[in-house]
Amino acid sequence: PMPFRTHTTVRFGSFEAQWLEVRDATGKQVRTMHFGHARPEVVELDLGGLADGVYLLHIAGPTGTARHRLVKAH
Numbered sequence: 001p002m003p004f005r006t007h008t009t010v011r012f013g014s015f016e017a018q019w020l021e022v023r024d025a026t027g028k029q030v031r032t033m034h035f036g037h038a039r040p041e042v043v044e045l046d047l048g049g050l051a052d053g054v055y056l057l058h059i060a061g062p063t064g065t066a067r068h069r070l071v072k073a074h
Contacts, residue, residue, distance in 0.1 A: 003073040006048035012041055016061045022047065022070065023056045030055070047072050 002008075010020065016039045022031040030050055033043065039061075047055065047070070055070040 003071040004047075005072070005074055006046065008045050008047070008070060010043045010045050010057070010059070012039075012043075012059070015059065015066060016063065017043075017059050018061050020045075020057060020059045023058070024050070025054055045070075 017035055018039070019032065019034045020043070021029055021033075022045070024030050031045065031047065045057075050072065052073050053071075055072060057068045057070050059066045059068075
């Protein structure tokens with residue numbers, strides 16, 4: 001994954017995302033977004049107030065769940 005400082009762009013492509021959540025290294029949920037029927041193609045994710053480190057992004061939709069690692073670093 002490409003490290004970022006405060007914001008990162010999440011592109012869903014053809015995946016119909018219904019919600020996403022970000023968890024820190026301890027498993028604590030630090031961000032959640034619910035999309036309902038909107039199902040965006042792109043979301044700007046702001047982790048500016050959080051510590052540098054590795055986070056896990058979960059994205060769920062009607063066809064399954066995707067997981068990606070995020071690296072926040074200055």
